[in-house]
Amino acid sequence: MADFTTETVTRTIRRWRVPAAEPWGAAAEEISKAWAVAERAYRDLHQVPDDKPLHGDALRFHVSDDEIVIEFQHEAQTN
Numbered sequence: 001m002a003d004f005t006t007e008t009v010t011r012t013i014r015r016w017r018v019p020a021a022e023p024w025g026a027a028a029e030e031i032s033k034a035w036a037v038a039e040r041a042y043r044d045l046h047q048v049p050d051d052k053p054l055h056g057d058a059l060r061f062h063v064s065d066d067e068i069v070i071e072f073q074h075e076a077q078t079n
Contacts, residue, residue: 007077008078009075009076010078011074011075012074012075012076013071013072014038014042014073014074015069015071016035016038016069016070017067017068017069018030018031018070019066019067020064020066020067020068022066031068034070035059038070038071038072039054039059041072042058042059042072046074059071059072
């Protein structure tokens with residue numbers, strides 16, 4: 001008889017995209033709005049109270065030619 005287990009894991013990536021077209025780039029106000037909504041989504045998903053800081057890599061920021069992307073990932077075991 002085999003001695004092992006199996007699992008299926010689903011990874012979800014949540015992204016907020018802020019336009020950053022040249023020559024002006026992204027407006028700080030729009031980045032701030034997207035950041036706040038992304039942080040709220042992270043806190044709600046992971047049940048982090050508002051009075052607790054998020055760990056430093058909870059949200060990731062990626063820059064491309066025409067947008068700034070804020071994202072986080074989470075995994076769910078689906079056995």
